[in-house]
Amino acid sequence: MTLTGTAADRLLLRTARRGGGWSVVLAVAALADAVATVLLPAALAVAVDDVLSPGPLGPAVAVCAVLVVVSAMTDVLMEWATGAGTARVTAWLRHAFVRHVLAGGPSLGLDPGDATSRVVGGAAEAGLAPAAVIRAVVAVLPPVGAVVALVLIDWRIAVALGVALPVLVLLLRSFVRDITGTVRRYLDVQGTMAARLAEAVRGIRTIAAAGTVDRESGRVLAALPELRREGDAMWRVQGGVGARGLFAVLALQVAVLAVAGLELAAGRISPGELVAAGRYAALAAGLGPIVTHLGRIGRARGAAARAAEIMELPVPPENTGELPPGPGTLEFRRVSAGVLSDVDLTVPGGTAVAVVGLSGSGKSLLAALAGRLADPDSGEVLLDGVPLPRLSRAALRDAVGYAFARPHLFGGTVLEAVGFGTPGAPDETLRHAAVTACADPFIRRLPAGYGTALADAPMSGGEAQRLGLARAFAHGGRLLILDDATSSLDTATEREIGRTLFGASAGRTRLITAHRAATAARADQVVWLDGGGVRARGAHTDLWRDPAYRAVFGADR
Numbered sequence: 001m002t003l004t005g006t007a008a009d010r011l012l013l014r015t016a017r018r019g020g021g022w023s024v025v026l027a028v029a030a031l032a033d034a035v036a037t038v039l040l041p042a043a044l045a046v047a048v049d050d051v052l053s054p055g056p057l058g059p060a061v062a063v064c065a066v067l068v069v070v071s072a073m074t075d076v077l078m079e080w081a082t083g084a085g086t087a088r089v090t091a092w093l094r095h096a097f098v099r100h101v102l103a104g105g106p107s108l109g110l111d112p113g114d115a116t117s118r119v120v121g122g123a124a125e126a127g128l129a130p131a132a133v134i135r136a137v138v139a140v141l142p143p144v145g146a147v148v149a150l151v152l153i154d155w156r157i158a159v160a161l162g163v164a165l166p167v168l169v170l171l172l173r174s175f176v177r178d179i180t181g182t183v184r185r186y187l188d189v190q191g192t193m194a195a196r197l198a199e200a201v202r203g204i205r206t207i208a209a210a211g212t213v214d215r216e217s218g219r220v221l222a223a224l225p226e227l228r229r230e231g232d233a234m235w236r237v238q239g240g241v242g243a244r245g246l247f248a249v250l251a252l253q254v255a256v257l258a259v260a261g262l263e264l265a266a267g268r269i270s271p272g273e274l275v276a277a278g279r280y281a282a283l284a285a286g287l288g289p290i291v292t293h294l295g296r297i298g299r300a301r302g303a304a305a306r307a308a309e310i311m312e313l314p315v316p317p318e319n320t321g322e323l324p325p326g327p328g329t330l331e332f333r334r335v336s337a338g339v340l341s342d343v344d345l346t347v348p349g350g351t352a353v354a355v356v357g358l359s360g361s362g363k364s365l366l367a368a369l370a371g372r373l374a375d376p377d378s379g380e381v382l383l384d385g386v387p388l389p390r391l392s393r394a395a396l397r398d399a400v401g402y403a404f405a406r407p408h409l410f411g412g413t414v415l416e417a418v419g420f421g422t423p424g425a426p427d428e429t430l431r432h433a434a435v436t437a438c439a440d441p442f443i444r445r446l447p448a449g450y451g452t453a454l455a456d457a458p459m460s461g462g463e464a465q466r467l468g469l470a471r472a473f474a475h476g477g478r479l480l481i482l483d484d485a486t487s488s489l490d491t492a493t494e495r496e497i498g499r500t501l502f503g504a505s506a507g508r509t510r511l512i513t514a515h516r517a518a519t520a521a522r523a524d525q526v527v528w529l530d531g532g533g534v535r536a537r538g539a540h541t542d543l544w545r546d547p548a549y550r551a552v553f554g555a556d557r
């Protein structure tokens with residue numbers, strides 16, 4: 001087994017525990033079915049001998065009928081329990097997977113298409129495992145019972161069987177190994193295609209503008225031949241075991257029946273026992289059900305290996321700490337991450353700080369570190385004296401509001417989009433936040449105003465930004481982080497929003513990454529990032545004397 005196989009098995013084990021009562025129902029039904037299956041040929045043997053011998057019929061025929069009914073009923077029960085149990089564990093797996101992906105946050109760096117394929121298709125495959133394991137284990141019982149029965153009927157027949165059985169066992173072993181590998185590769189290729197398709201859909205405007213539909217279609221579908229190869233390989237493995245298995249089973253049955261025929265001729269077994277020997281030979285070589293269940297296990301392991309790759313990625317640790325009351329003082333202590341190294345910075349509570357610097361100087365990275373959207377490689381970020389990793393997720397998100405340059409809007413309606421992240425906020429608060437973010441006029445012009453479905457409200461970049469700002473304003477919290485969140489606004493609107501943002505009544509700490517000199521000019525303090533750290537900090541008017549600072553804004557040196 002490979003390393004990923006181990007991770008996959010761990011995940012499958014966790015999944016299996018979620019089967020609950022359905023696993024028990026399935027195990028009991030499968031056991032009852034196995035017992036009925038093993039007893040039936042024996043009862044049949046007695047019934048055949050009864051029929052062939054003079055005199056009244058014994059109870060064997062009735063026993064046969066009962067066993068057939070039991071077998072049919074347990075079949076139905078097994079299918080039912082398999083379906084219900086599989087649905088349950090698949091749902092758990094999807095739940096755990098989605099939670100892990102979202103709790104992991106941006107630091108997991110996942111590809112959306114690939115992650116989606118793992119959770120949508122992969123979870124359904126992996127969910128098959130618990131039921132398949134139970135059924136595969138129980139499916140071994142009829143062959144074992146059949147061997148015992150054959151020994152009891154006549155040991156010579158059992159010897160004929162014993163010679164052929166190891167071949168079947170080897171066949172099954174190689175089948176599980178091969179099917180796990182091919183399924184894994186098949187799903188990997190599928191994931192690649194999903195990732196490329198998701199990327200193409202995200203960049204659909206660029207593709208249309210560049211006129212590269214054919215090239216992009218080709219790129220998304222380039223993996224198809226490989227997918228086909230892996231698909232073929234999967235069916236070859238499945239078909240191969242079927243064909244070789246069938247050959248082995250037939251050879252085995254012929255051998256058993258030949259020996260049984262000799263035994264009947266020698267008078268050592270009865271005609272009924274000959275019939276039973278034939279049935280038991282088929283049961284002993286009963287590859288069909290085992291192959292089916294092992295195939296499912298192999299597919300589940302392949303899918304689980306892919307899911308486990310993500311489930312094993314570490315989620316940033318979360319604590320239970322609460323944030324004591326405070327003004328919202330933000331501190332960076334010797335923080336290094338990406339392009340930033342050894343940054344020491346204190347943003348006094350209640351002040352507005354503009355972070356400026358050339359493109360790529362680390363402004364957004366600093367903003368991400370400030371609200372723990374990223375963790376530093378070394379050093380600490382503290383809010384009111386508490387290191388961010390000590391805070392519970394809820395405490396952190398209560399305290400920190402974010403607005404981004406390209407906000408993703410979530411929610412059914414525009415009003416819900418503003419309230420996202422602030423559950424239970426009264427409508428009035430949300431509308432007020434929209435007014436503050438200069439979003440109210442355009443929202444009122446929408447077909448149903450604040451009740452307009454997001455899907456029916458195509459927005460310009462600036463309008464979406466204003467909704468993102470409204471969402472951040474509605475959120476409250478002692479620290480507000482605006483990462484390039486006004487970049488698409490016209491100057492007049494930005495100035496209008498700036499009145500609230502930089503007004504004396506703003507009341508909370510604000511960290512604002514900015515490209516415009518006007519924004520920096522209104523902040524209480526400017527932090528100038530350059531060369532991997534803070535090059536200078538101070539009032540914009542003071543920094544403006546430095547030609548290099550002016551160059552950040554494209555002003556003449």
Ligand SMILES: Nc1ncnc2c1ncn2[C@@H]1O[C@H](COP(=O)(O)OP(=O)(O)OP(=O)(O)O)[C@@H](O)[C@H]1O
Pocket residue numbers: 337338339357358359360361362363364365366368374484
């Ligand atoms: N979480 C992260 N960990 C490590 N490096 C990162 C992280 N996020 C961004 N970076 C890298 O840091 C560098 C600075 O990126 P950042 O987005 O912070 O620049 P910026 O100053 O905001 O630029 P712009 O003005 O163009 O938006 C980039 O090279 C980016 O790849």
